[in-house]
Every structure is written in structure tokens, then in C-alpha cells.
Amino acid sequence: MxxxxxxxxxxxxxxxxxxxxxxxxxxxxxxxAPSRVxxxxxxxxxxxxxxxxxxxxATLTGFAFSVSIAFALSVALDFLPKxxxxxFPIFVVSQTLPLVAIAPLAVLWFxxxxxxxxxxxxxxxxxxxxxxxxxxxxxxxxEIETLMRSMGASRWKVFRAARFPSAMPYFFAGLRISITYxxxxxxxxEYVGARAGLGIVILNAKNSFRPDLxxxxxxVSSTLTLVLFGVSALLQRALLRWREAGQTR
Amino acid sequence: xxxxxxxxGETAVLDDVSLHVGQGEFVSILGPSxxxxxxxxxxLTGALAPDRGEILRDGAPLKRDxxxxxxxxxxxxxxxxxxxxxxxxxxxxxxxxxxAEARARALPLFAEFGLEGFExxxxxxxxxxxxxxxxxxxxxxxxxxxQLLDEPFGALDALTRAQMQRWLEDRWRAARWTTLLVTHxxxxxxxxxxxxxxxxxxxxxxxxxxxxRAPRPRLGAPLPDExxxxxxxxxxxxxxxxxxxx
Ligand SMILES: Nc1ncnc2c1ncn2[C@@H]1O[C@H](COP(=O)(O)OP(=O)(O)OP(=O)(O)O)[C@@H](O)[C@H]1O
Ligand SMILES: [Mg+2]
Numbered sequence: 001m002x003x004x005x006x007x008x009x010x011x012x013x014x015x016x017x018x019x020x021x022x023x024x025x026x027x028x029x030x031x032x033a034p035s036r037v038x039x040x041x042x043x044x045x046x047x048x049x050x051x052x053x054x055x056x057x058a059t060l061t062g063f064a065f066s067v068s069i070a071f072a073l074s075v076a077l078d079f080l081p082k083x084x085x086x087x088f089p090i091f092v093v094s095q096t097l098p099l100v101a102i103a104p105l106a107v108l109w110f111x112x113x114x115x116x117x118x119x120x121x122x123x124x125x126x127x128x129x130x131x132x133x134x135x136x137x138x139x140x141x142x143e144i145e146t147l148m149r150s151m152g153a154s155r156w157k158v159f160r161a162a163r164f165p166s167a168m169p170y171f172f173a174g175l176r177i178s179i180t181y182x183x184x185x186x187x188x189x190e191y192v193g194a195r196a197g198l199g200i201v202i203l204n205a206k207n208s209f210r211p212d213l214x215x216x217x218x219x220v221s222s223t224l225t226l227v228l229f230g231v232s233a234l235l236q237r238a239l240l241r242w243r244e245a246g247q248t249r
Numbered sequence: 250x251x252x253x254x255x256x257x258g259e260t261a262v263l264d265d266v267s268l269h270v271g272q273g274e275f276v277s278i279l280g281p282s283x284x285x286x287x288x289x290x291x292x293l294t295g296a297l298a299p300d301r302g303e304i305l306r307d308g309a310p311l312k313r314d315x316x317x318x319x320x321x322x323x324x325x326x327x328x329x330x331x332x333x334x335x336x337x338x339x340x341x342x343x344x345x346x347x348x349a350e351a352r353a354r355a356l357p358l359f360a361e362f363g364l365e366g367f368e369x370x371x372x373x374x375x376x377x378x379x380x381x382x383x384x385x386x387x388x389x390x391x392x393x394x395x396q397l398l399d400e401p402f403g404a405l406d407a408l409t410r411a412q413m414q415r416w417l418e419d420r421w422r423a424a425r426w427t428t429l430l431v432t433h434x435x436x437x438x439x440x441x442x443x444x445x446x447x448x449x450x451x452x453x454x455x456x457x458x459x460x461x462r463a464p465r466p467r468l469g470a471p472l473p474d475e476x477x478x479x480x481x482x483x484x485x486x487x488x489x490x491x492x493x494x495x
Contacts (some may be wrong), residue, residue: 143326150294151343151391152315160340165330242330245371 032212034084038068040216047201054081054197056185057222058114062121063179070126074133074167078159084134095127099188107193117197124185132174136167138192169243172236178230198224253302255288262288264452265302270395273425277438279483280448281490286431287323290397291430294320300464315343319393319448323400325384327372334359334368334385355390362386363416376408385417389426395429403433409485414440415468422465435487439480440467447483450490 014034020026021033029034073093077084102123106116140163148158190199198221205213237244250479255263262285270276273486291297292304295313304311311317319340327336338351344355344381359365372380388396401417402410415439421428421441432438437459438445447457463476472480 071378110437141326143322144328146291146294146296147326148339149296150315150318150320150397151340153343157343161342162328165328168266188414228491240330242371242373245329245373247373 003153017106028212029209030211030213036212037215037219044213044216048198049215051196051198052220052224053220054194055183055186055190058117058190058197059113059121059179059224059228062118062186063182065118066126066178066182067129067175068131069122070129074130074137075159077130077134077138078163079155082103091127091130094123097123098125099185101159103189103192106189110195117186117194119172121182121185123214124181124212125134126176128181129171129174132170133167134246137163137168139170140166155160168233170238172232175232176229176236179228180225183221183228187221250289250292250312251303251305252478253292253299253304255285255292255297255300257288260349261452262293263299264449266448266453266455267302268458270427270429273427275428275430275443277430277432277442277445278448279398279432279435279445279486279487280382280453281437281450282433284448284451284490285453286448287399290320290399290429290431292398293318313329318395318397319358319391321384321388321390321396321399321401323403325372325380327380327384327387329372332369332371333364333375336372337383337390343455344391355386358386358390361420373377376409378413380412381405382416385411394427395427398428398430399431400431402437406475410434410437411468416466417441418466435480435483439463439472439476445483448485448490456490457483460481 007110018034021028021031032040077087081238099120103116105119106119110119112115137159144162144166145158148162153161187199187202189196190197191203192199194200198217202214205211205217250269251267253263258455263303266285266289268278268404276287277290288297292299293311295315306312306317314344327333328339331339334352334355335348337355338346338348341351341354342348356368360458361383364379364383364386365428367375367379367383372383375383381404385398385401388398402413405413418441430438430441442461445457445459446455447459448454449456459479459482461476461479463473
């Protein structure tokens with residue numbers, strides 16, 4: 001089992017935490033024990049579940065939106081290097097905007113609904129996906145391109161048969177990283193203004209001095225992130241089977 | 250090619266190169282490393298335009314429509330994400346042949362190219378020699394009038410290379426593809442060619458053109474004395490071209 005050391009170290013840390021809380025007699029209002037957090041997850045499972053769904057939907061919708069735009073744009077940029085030079089600085093600047101300031105503004109402009117969450121998730125994940133794709137196209141073996149040109153292939157055919165497949169490993173690497181950003185961005189945008197969601201659970205728990213419930217929501221959100229990460233890894237495994245070919249020969 | 254010259258950036262790569270290939274002829278180009286051999290092929294495939302001189306096919310200026318040459322690049326350039334069968338049919342696919350039909354055309358050739366049973370494998374699962382044969386099959390299946398082979402066996406170990414050269418000689422004797430072969434390997438050129446051009450170091454000119462008359466097949470038995478002497482001559486000509494010019 002390759003995951004065994006990781007599991008053991010996590011379990012060890014939780015155990016130490018539990019022992020510390022029990023021995024020191026620290027107030028659960030400051031630092032709740034892991035056992036208490038788990039208990040709270042059980043007690044509040046309906047609340048947590050109801051609020052996980054909006055977060056999940058904001059994450060997935062925003063991410064799907066951002067990946068579609070990033071993909072469409074990456075194709076355009078690949079065909080029009082001038083456009084790339086014109087637009088790239090804007091995208092870089094978009095990455096320098098502090099989420100703390102943008103999130104409340106987005107809520108102010110677009111209300112408490114899904115729209116500002118989608119936009120924030122997209123803002124955070126769009127650029128990494130775009131860069132992954134553009135770099136991926138550039139990674140194409142020039143010899144393969146020369147070969148295809150010698151066969152009389154059009155620029156579009158070269159893109160479809162060579163540049164696009166070359167970018168896929170980059171795309172999935174970007175996907176795995178971005179999906180984790182996406183969850184964080186969704187929760188943060190809920191935190192600054194929403195009707196429901198894990199961000200709201202965290203906010204309310206904070207306001208009513210309930211660190212145990214806050215941590216319960218954190219556990220749920222981390223689990224959500226891990227699941228999404230796992231799904232993208234599985235997707236990559238399923239779609240890029242050629243990458244494993246020849247490695248076990 | 251008539252009096253072709255090319256300068257890339259600051260580097261004069263081809264000075265004045267004239268050469269021709271006849272129908273069904275096997276012609277080799279020998280030259281020191283960096284002489285501009287791959288550049289010659291880039292001119293022919295249209296990746297590059299000559300600064301001077303002209304390139305003709307049957308007396309008319311060569312059209313750059315990808316219809317004349319089937320090109321095998323110096324490295325095999327197999328697509329790692331495509332199975333061998335789909336790598337092999339790439340050229341047909343570009344020509345607009347439907348995939349199913351292209352596959353049906355390619356499959357019967359796998360045995361002859363020693364690739365039977367590997368149709369559905371990925372390139373990473375093949376040995377160097379098999380990859381090279383797959384690249385060669387991808388080249389000849391395009392059924393273009395002229396094959397351009399850029400050091401097809403340069404990256405192989407000596408044993409595999411010898412094996413591939415024999416195999417190519419057999420294939421060529423059966424099919425008589427019009428072939429232009431770039432190589433470093435003098436013996437390979439002598440064994441396979443009807444004619445050989447030797448290029449000078451950069452900027453390249455043709456410094457020697459020889460006809461090889463030895464009977465075929467030439468591999469598998471000792472070369473006749475005449476061919477051996479020729480090999481020696483060519484090697485000396487080439488050696489005189491190595492080393493940097495002051
Ligand atoms: N785009 C370029 N700009 C400037 N110089 C170039 C360019 N491309 C190639 N060259 C130069 O042209 C020369 C010939 O290159 P080419 O690849 O044709 O050599 P070659 O004879 O095929 O060599 P090898 O036997 O090593 O494959 C090289 O010295 C190289 O440095
Ligand atoms: Mg070369």
C-alpha cells in the first residue's frame with residue numbers, strides 16, 4: 001500500500017492533537033478535540049450536506065465555465081500569436097487582484113446568487129488552465145509538425161492531430177491543481193456573501209463562537225477537494241492511457 | 250535541384266547544390282555533420298524556400314502541395330499518443346482517406362514490415378528498430394512519387410542497423426521506390442544506392458558524384474573489390490571535409 005505512510009502520519013497528528021486537548025484541559029471554545037469535531041459532523045450532518053451542495057455546484061459550474069473559456073481562447077491564441085501578446089498581460093494582471101477585495105465587489109455587483117461565485121471561481125482558475133494549454137501546444141515535437149506539414153496537412157489539421165494531443169498532459173496537470181483552487185475560491189466567495197454554502201456554515205459558526213462546527217465544515221470542504229482531485233486524476237488515467245504504455249515493460 | 254543556395258540567419262548553409270533523382274532510382278547524400286543535409290530535405294518538403302536556384306519536378310517548378318514527397322524525419326517522430334496502426338496511417342488521414350479504409354490498407358503491410366501483432370501497441374512499447382520500421386511504413390504507405398529518408402538508421406545500435414539495412418535492401422528491390430537517402434554511413438550508402446552525392450562541409454556544394462554498379466543484393470555477402478575501393482574513396486573524401494575551416 002503506497003498510501004500507508006501518508007495515512008499513518010495524518011492519523012498520528014490527529015492522535016497527538018486529541019491527547020494534547022485531553023491532557024491540557026483546554027476549552028473546546030478555543031481548541032476542540034478531533035473527537036468533538038467528528039461528533040459535530042454527525043450531529044450537523046443534515047446542515048453540512050445541505051450546504052455542501054451549493055458549494056459543489058458553484059465550484060463545478062465556475063470551473064466548467066472557466067475551462068471552456070480557457071480552451072476556446074487557447075485555440076484562438078494558438079492561431080493568432082499577435083492576439084496572445086496583446087491579451088496575456090491582461091490575464092497576468094487578473095491574477096494579481098486580491099480575492100479579499102474582488103469577492104465583496106463581485107457580491108455587490110452581482111448579488112447573493114450563483115453568479116458572483118461562478119465568476120470568482122473562474123477568475124482564480126482561468127489563467128492556470130489557459131497557461132497549461134498554451135504551454136502544452138508549444139511543447140509539441142517540432143519534428144512531428146514538420147512531418148505533418150510535409151504530408152500537406154493544414155494548420156488546423158496539425159493543431160488537431162499534433163498540438164492538441166501534445167497539450168493533454170499539461171491540461172490535466174493544470175486541471176488537478178486548479179480544481180483545488182476552485183473549491184477554496186467558492187468557499188471564500190460564499191463567506192463574503194451568500195445564502196447557503198460551506199462558506200456560510202463557517203461564517204455562522206465563527207459568529208456564534210463554535211470552532212468545533214467550523215472545523216467540521218473544514219473537514220467537509222477538504223474532503224470535497226480531495227474527491228474532486230481524485231476524480232480529475234482518474235479522468236486523466238482513463239483518457240491518457242498511452243502515457244502508461246511502455247512504462248511497465 | 251539546380252544551383253540551390255540557402256542562408257539561414259547569418260549562416261550560409263547551402264552554397265550551390267545541384268542534384269537529380271531518376272524514376273525508381275536510389276540516391277544517397279553523404280556529407281559531414283552540419284553540412285546541410287536535413288536542410289536539403291526541408292527545401293524539398295516546403296518547410297523552407299531557397300534563396301537562390303530552383304527546384305524542378307519533371308521540368309516544371311516543384312509545387313509545394315505535399316504531393317510529391319513522403320518524408321521520414323531524422324528521429325522517428327511517432328506520436329506517442331497514437332497506436333502504431335494510427336501512426337502508420339497519419340499520411341493517408343491527412344490525404345483525406347477515411348480512417349477505417351486507411352487502416353484496412355495498412356494492416357496487410359504489417360507482416361512485411363515486421364510489425365505483425367504490434368498494430369494496437371503504443372510507440373513506447375516498441376524497440377528502436379520496430380519504431381524505425383513503423384516510421385518507414387508510415388512513409389511508404391503514402392504512395393508518393395519520391396521517398397525522402399533522413400538518416401533512418403542513425404539512432405540504432407550497430408546490429409539492429411545492419412539488420413534494417415538488409416531489410417530495406419530487400420524491400421527496395423521488391424518495390425523500387427524512388428528514394429533519396431541522407432546518411433553518415435558510407436557503407437550504407439554504397440550498399441543501398443544507385444548513385445551517391447557527397448556534400449562538402451558548410452556552406453555545402455556537391456564535391457563528388459559516383460555511380461555504384463555493384464550487382465544487388467549487396468548485403469549479406471562480402472562487397473566486390475570495386476565497391477570496397479569506392480567505399481574507401483568516399484570515406485577519404487568525407488574525412489577531408491571534417492574539421493573547421495579557419
Ligand atoms: N534556423 C536556422 N538558423 C541558422 N542556422 C541554422 C538553422 N537551421 C539550421 N542551421 C544550421 O544549418 C546547418 C545545417 O543543418 P542541417 O540540420 O541541415 O545539417 P545536417 O547536415 O542534417 O547535419 P546532421 O548530419 O548533424 O543531421 C547547421 O550547421 C545548423 O547550425
Ligand atoms: Mg540532419
